[in-house]
Amino acid sequence: MNLTEYLSAEWRPALGCTEPAAVAYAACLAAGQGQGEPRMARLVLDSRTYKNCHAVGIPNSNHRTGVLWALALGAVLPDPTLGLQIFEGITPEAIEKAARLLAAGAVHVEVDPSFTDLHIDCTVACADGVGRAVMEREHTRLVCLEADGIAVAMAAAIGPETANPVREQIGVLSVDELLALLGTITEADRGRLREGMALNLAMAEHCIGHLPVGFVPGLGADPWLRIPRLVSAGVLGRMSGEPLTVMSLAGSGNKGITVSVAMGLWGRSAEHPEARIEEALALACLLTTATTHRLGTLSAICGASNAAGIGIAAGLVHLGGGGSDQIDLAIHNMVGNLAGLICDGAKIGCAMKAMTGVEAAFRAATLALAGFGIPATDGIVGVDGAASLANLGRLAQRGMIGVDTEILDIMQAKLGSG
Secondary structure, three states: OOHHHHHHHHEEEEEOOHHHHHHHHHHHHHHOOOEEEEEEEEEEEOHHHHHHHOOOEOOOOOOOEOHHHHHHHHHHOOOHHHHHHHHHHOOHHHHHHHHHHHHOOOEEEEEOOOOOOOEEEEEEEEEEOEEEEEEEOOOOOEEEEEEOOEEOOOOHHHOOOOOOHHHHHHHOOOHHHHHHHHHHOOHHHHHHHHHHHHHHHHHHHHOHHHOOOOOOOOOOOOHHHHHHHHHHHHHHHHHHOOOOEEEEEOOEHHHHHHHHHHHHHHHHHOOOOHHHHHHHHHHHHHHHHHHHHHHOOOOOEOOOOOHHHHHHHHHHHHHOOOOHHHHHHHHHHHHHHHOOOEOOOOOOOHHHHHHHHHHHHHHHHHHHHOOOOOOOOOOOOOOOHHHHHHHHHHHHHHHOHHHHHHHHHHHHHHHHHO
């Protein structure tokens, strides 16, 4: 394991929200197993993927939103090699074809709550032939591809044995072991980190106008005020479907924006050397991945505030000269503060949750660097950072199952009443 391998798996470009992009990618793969125009598209999803597709904007679609449009567009798009950037291929003609499928009532979505991790099972019937593609656990992890019910040979790189071993490995490392990984950073890694910061900052700055005039203060304003609000602008733009590619982190563009914009701008405002900022960003990414492993790829707990917030807090401590003991304190401060912030799907409201996570991370890191942390006697806080993350994961994966059920019922009731 080294940082290059880690970044290759977890620091990846994406266009639009990753869940509808994954749905469209699966639909495109399925449609590609038949010939002629798509006639019907059917999708079975886990409840958490569904809630993240429910209300989010789709780039290049003239402000279309939601899972039905993602499925219909994926079925008519021609190029699955774009992966999570598949919405780059949307054209006016594709929108017209997708609209015809929707108008004909030929697009169907079902939720199967028995799946507790990401599950996307898409079948597309074309004029000649029926294709099926199944993704599990990760957004691009293809485990089944069929043409007319017959399995299609897949390259080993996308076979079912390739669950994300990097995330699983990172998720069980101690803070000291994560710090040691920073010693493997290469110049190419630094370039990749800079590329991601630039993409995500461009999204944030481009989308300032999505918020009320003056809400994001200009250069020279207090970084504690400006940076969280600029993060909010970036997440709001992405959730609205702005057609700019971002660098995703641990399967989430919102996590990528939140972590990199906060770390990059804070480091520069404090006049830290760029090399030091890159290393702190790498650590923030690693802690975000470790937290995501505990919470699950998709979770009942908001990842943009909790996972990304924990990553930022750890990165800020490192940037401020703190060691593993202070990073543990920062993790305690985040877990003891934000653990109850739910995920009720991907939508523009994520912008406010991301802003909350950044603000909390600034406070958590500042307190940790001063030697203050919520003690292990409090609530779900553990004896060290790893224990706090384990307790947070237990809360998310076991304790909040009922929360996800209620959120899904509320969403579906709103659809029915509309």
